[in-house]
Amino acid sequence: MSVLVVIPARYASTRYPGKPLVALTGASGVASTLIERSWRAAMSVQGVDRVVVATDDDRIAQTAQAFGAEVVMTAPECANGTERCAEAHAVLGGGYDVVVNLQGDAPLTPSWFVEALIEAMQASQDADIATPVLRCDGATLNGFLVDRKAGRVGGTTAVFDGNRKALYFSKEVIPYIGTSFADDAAETPVFHHVGVYAYRPAALAAYPGWTVGPLEQLEGLEQLRFMESGGAVLCVEVDARGRQFWELNNPEDVPRIEKMMAEMGLE
Incomplete structure (x- = not known):
């Protein structure tokens, strides 16, 4: 089964303009851009035939090409x-059995998360x-709740x-839970959705032509278009194996991610 990984990246992010070019400092004190760290994460995945960065911005393209990425x-x-992945797959001539969307704001995505999707x-x-x-776990859930109270999106949850x-x-944090959890709680009833997707080419090609529904508009979550169009989304539970995970959604997430990289010894 042939697998293409696409890393969509745009400069004009509503919440954080220029986000792909933000520098993140690793455990050794070396700074690399978010797009480079996301590309490294994609390159570490086993069973992948090709990795590309898909963008509409020359600054991102030049930065990506400078560290060796195909653009x-x-x-x-x-x-x-998802629309950018669909276009990138078409531009490349199609032909892949699975297309993976590894979003360019999740540099801490472990390789085994993506490998689990390919296996699924x-x-x-x-x-x-x-x-x-x-x-x-308790700490992650409490972080989500703190962010929501402050008017920030700390992450997406799934049921x-x-x-x-x-x-x-x-x-929002779903489902509703009528109790609190200590930071050291190993498990909670809430599942964090990790922003990685694996598509069949036919579903991906059809996606841009589907109507944008009210739920996608309200939540700003692209996967809801599949559901609002009657499609099924398979959730694959993954194990962090002690690895901390966070997406870069807001400027406040930069020191949080850098702290995680330092604690995990990630360069």
């Missing part, structure tokens, strides 16, 4: 990463899209049925 230029009109697509031939979910079919994704 595919896409239209500024792409509304989200191999095992579930009827799955059109798969995405990882990670059970929150799914007994067959791991997604029921909903939200930037």
Whole structure:
């Protein structure tokens, strides 16, 4: 099964303009851009045939090419990463069995998260899209709650049925829990959605033509378009294996991610 990984990156982020070019300092004190760290994460995944950065911005393209990445230029009109992945796959001539969207704001994504998606697509031939979910520990859940009270989006959460079919994704913390958890709690009932997707080419190609529904508009979550169009999203539970994980959504996330890299000894 041939696998293409696309890293969509745009400069004009609403919440954090220029985010792909933000420098993050690792454990050794060396700073690298967010897009380079995301590319390194993609390159570490086993079972991948090709990795490309898809962007509409010359600054991002030049930076990516400078550290050795293959770049595919896409239209500024792409509304989200999934649309950009669809265009990139088409520009490359298609032909891949699975296309992975490794979003360019998640440099701490472990390689085994993506490998689990690839394995799930191999095992579930009827799955059109798969995405990882990670059970929150107490510290992660409490961080989400603190961010929401402060008006920030700390992460996306997911709920799914007994067959791991997604029921909903939200930037709010779902499901509602009527109790509190200590930071050292190993498990909570809340699942953190990790912003990585594996698509079948047919579903990916159809996506840009589907109507943007009210839930996607309200939440700003691209995966909801699949659900609002009647598609099924397979949630694949992954194990962090002690690895800390966080996405860069706001400027306040930079020191948080740098602290995590320092604690984990990540360069």
